[in-house]
Amino acid sequence: MKDKILIAGGYGNVGQVICSYLAEKFPGKIIAAGRNYEKADNFSKTTGGAVLPMKLDVAENHENSSLLDEVLLVVMCLDQKDTRFIEACIRRGIHYIDITASYKLLSDIEAMAGLAEQNGSTAVLSVGIAPGITNILVKHCKQRLGILEEAYINLLLGLGDEHGKAAIEWTVDNINTTFDVVENGNLQKVRSFEDGKESFFSEKLGKRMAYRFDFTDQHVLPRTLNIKTVSTRLCFDSVIFTRFFAILKKLGVLNLLKLKNFRRLFVKVFENFRLGSDIFAVAVDAIGEKEGKRAEYHCSIIGHKEGIITGKVAGLVAEKIYNGAYASGVFHIEQLFEPEEILKELEENIEIRCS
Known part of the structure; x- marks a missing residue:
């Protein structure tokens, strides 16, 4: 019977949050899968068997694998080098959710929309904070x-905050990128961690200078919500560190990250040293028209422990897909869900302010 939810990378930081959330709803139907069976088994024991362990390597060929025979839904928490596993899931009519921040991978999955429609599979992308909550807040605006x-x-x-190694590596690898953004309906090339812009986050955090960063939401939202200009910027809770980082980028010091040894050291520093708090915040400044007049709208959220909120967003989406009947195809979170559906469920974890 196809009634299991498989979380690939289920014993990792975010994966454990997803497994625990879903195990409360569907005990005995949740599988924590990954290459290290011992880690999966140890985590399973902490849940009293509500989460089941499985050895699974998504890099292997699973086109005819019996491991997926009872799986109705897959939640992907691992970085993938190709889309073979995803395609194997979709061809079998398995629903699929991915928390990846890689725009290339998201684009490759988007290209499978026709395949998903043919096989009755619903794939949901942009699930997490950025992308994810950012998409939902923009839709709300x-x-x-x-x-x-x-x-x-x-x-x-x-x-x-305790960020996973994959998330740290993704951030480090995107510090020196040049990427396209949509401005006034046209593509413009910009550089990561440059072109600072000030934004108000909250009474407590005040205004902060944030810098361009290659988050996928700014590539997706112009298409899904028909917006002429979208940009995403990043800053850290430490104002001093954010400014220091921007100066290093301007001086070209961060170009050293292209050297393997320097990159490895940089990642290690972020992994082992806690240089601030576990807070995170998202602020959206929106400009448009209301009742025929130019208008602005501001919406922000504040929370703690980004990984836990990412896990809860993914768990919530998984619960809805598992219980509901959604159209087949490939969608981003804002295309399937209303802001109230997601934000209301997170009220205990985040503070929301809109004006």
Whole structure:
């Protein structure tokens, strides 16, 4: 019987949150899968068997694998080098959720929309905070304004939070990138951690200078919500560290990250040193029209422990897909869900302010 939910990377930081959330709803139907069976088994024991362990390597060929015979839904928490596992899931009609921040991978999955429709599979992308909650907040802004022309997304991350190694490596690898953004309906090339812009996060955090960063939401939202200008910027809870980082980028010091040994050392520092708090915040500054007049709308959220919130968002989406009947195809979170559906369930974990 196809009634299991498989979380690939289920014993990792975010994976454990997803497994625990879903095990409360569907005990005995949740599988924590990964290459290290011992870790999966040890985690399973902490749940009293509510979460089942499985040895699974997503890099292997699973086109005819019996491991997926009872699986109805897969939640992916691992970085993948290709889409073979995803395609194997979709061809079998298995629903699929991915928390990846890689725009290349998201684009490759988007290309499978026709395959998903043919096989009755629902794939949900942009599930987490950025992308994820950022997409939902922008949709909320559009609904309040009526016509949304410009969306400026700002993300604040706490340097004292426990970030997984994959997330740290992704951040480090994107510090020196050049990427395209949509401005006034046209593509413009910009550089990561440059072009600072000030945004108000909250009474406590105040205004912060944030810098461009290659988050996927700014590539997706112009298409899914029909917005002419979208940008996403990043800062840290430490104002001093954010400024220091921007100066290093301007001086070209961060180009040293292209050297393997320097990159490895940099990642290690972020892994082992807590340089701030575990806070995170998202602020969206929206500009458009309301009732025929130019209008602005601001919406922000503040929370703690980014990984836990990412896990809860993914768990919530998984619960809805498992219980509901959604259209087949490939969708981003804002295309399937209303802001109230997601934000209301997170009220205990985040503070929301809109004006």
